[in-house]
Each structure stands twice: as structure tokens, then as C-alpha cells.
Amino acid sequence: MAQYSQTFDFEVFETHSSAAPQRKEKETTAQPLKKVKLRTKEQLRAQELRGLKKSVGLLCFVLTVFAIISMQISAGAENYELMREIQKVEAQLEIAESENIRLTAELNGITGIAIIDTYATDVLGMTKVENYQIECVDLSGADSVLYSSSAFGG
Secondary structure, eight states: OOOOOOOOOGGGGOSOSTTSOOOOOOOOOOOOOOOOOOOOHHHHHHHHHHHHHHHHHHHHHHHHHHHHHHHHHHHHHHHHHHHHHHHHHHHHHHHHHHHHHHHHHHHHHHTOHHHHHHHHHHTSOOOOOOGGGOOOOOOSSOSSOOOOGGGGTO
16 A cells, blocks of 8 residues: 655645735814804794694694594494484384285285175175165166165155
């Protein structure tokens, strides 16, 4: 077996090569102080009034939006209650219509010809008219009608 001996060049891994950019230290130079402009009391008061006006305007806007939203919610709740009441009335109308149909059918059953005929003969003691009891009156000839009072029970 052969033994190998290798040598390594570690200088290749050094960071001070010219390929890497050099860091520059920040220069701290003293900048001259800015002069602050002093305001008078009137200017400060005017600025406060402008700020107050903006605050009041914003408050009014927020209150208006809140009022509109609350009115919308209130109207929606009222609309819901009215819809429920309409549904109740419609249900009552359906019940009344079905009761009307039932009563109409019952009335038709009571007032049928056969029932009236039975009531007239059984309860009231009436009889049907016979052909010999019918008298025809001819009004085409004269302007007056003569009848005997004995025919009418008088």
C-alpha cells in the first residue's frame, strides 16, 4: 500500500481578500441644531380651535352614523314584527275561509229542495198543489181582472 501525503493551502479561506467589500465606519458628525420657531399665544389658541373643530366634526359624523345604523336596526325589527302580525292575520283568514266553506255547505244542506219540501209537509202541514187547483188568467183581452170574493175566502 502506498501512503499519500497531502498538503493544504488554508490561505484561500481567509476573508481579507480583495473580493469582499470593505466595511466603512459611519461618520458621526455633529449637525447643527434646528432652530425652533416659537409660537405666540394667539397662534396656539387658533391651533387649539382648529383641533377642537375637527374633533367636534368627527364626533358629529360618528353620532350621525350611529343614529342611521340604529334607525336601520329599529326599522328592521319593526318590519319583522309587522311580518309576523301579517302571518297571524293570514292564518286567521284561512281559518275563516274554511269555516265559511263549511257553513255554506251546511246551509246548502239545510235549504235543499227536498228538506224544504219535507219541512213544509211534515211540520207546517202543507200539501202540494194539484192541477185542478190552478186557474189561468188571461190578461190580453181587457184591462181589468174580475174575480169573485168567494174564491179567496172572503
